[in-house]
Amino acid sequence: MAGQIDFFYEFASTYSYPAAMRIGAVAARAGVTVRWRPFLLGPIFASAGWTTSPFNLMPAKGRNMWRDLERITEGLGLPFRKPDPFPQNSLTAARIATALADDGKRAAFSRALYALEFGEGLSISDPEVLGRALETAGIPAAPAIAMAGGEQxxxxxxxxxxxxxAKDIFGAPSFITRDGELFWGNDRLEQAIEWAARNG
Known part of the structure; x- marks a missing residue:
């Protein structure tokens, strides 16, 4: 049985940016199929009594995270610019990604939007930015945005x-293998893919 992994990502999540840019190549080398699963961290944080990102609640942690992300993106050759405000309002972006088929379109849009958000520092709640990401991914913007507003x-x-x-995900990016193992963080991507390759 070929390996499979669920990639749970949140558009406002800093470390989801490098993970989204890397996961396709890492999984392909291992023969693992990736299911792109956009979700929202807001309700999870709210259940813990948090009103914002833990990186804002703990300033020292936040400062370290931003410097860490600078190092990571520099090492990967990815552009980086801190978006303002942080975290971004990711609701519409997540709905658009959910509306797109997980046949390459969802992944292409997600990577394009991350590049605009964390590569150029743009607002992902801006309809023009969302449209630009869709067009970059080769997806007509107007029908995709309209579909994202549907009740389904x-x-x-x-x-x-x-x-x-329900799967005890508490942050993003998170990776869940077919046998239920949970791996959290961009730095656990390779371990998660290796596990999926070995265990189906």
Whole structure:
């Protein structure tokens, strides 16, 4: 049985940026299929009593994270610019990604939007930025944005977020293998893919 992994990512998540840019190549080398699973961290944070990102709640942790992300992106040859405000409002972006088929379109849009958000520092709640990401991915913007406003898409995103909570996901990026192992963080990507390759 070929390996498979669920990639749970949140568009406002800093470390989801390098993970989204790397996961395709890492998984392909290992023969592992990736299921792209956009979700929202807001409800998970709210259940813990947090009103914002833990990187904002703990300033020292936040300062270290931003410097760490600078080092990571520099090492990968990825552009980096801190978006303001942080975290970004990712609801519409997550709905658009949910509305797109997970046949390459969702991944292409997600990578394009991350590049605009963390590569150029742009706001992902801006319709023009969302449209630009869709067009970069080769997806007509207007119908995709319209589809994202539908009730079925809203319910699907809510279901994915509830599934993430049920699986004890507490941050992004998170990777879940077919046998239920949970790996958290960009720095666990290779380990998660190796596990998926070995265990199906």
């Amino acid at each position: 898409v809203k319910l699907a995103l809510r279901a994915t977020t509830e599934e993430a909570m």
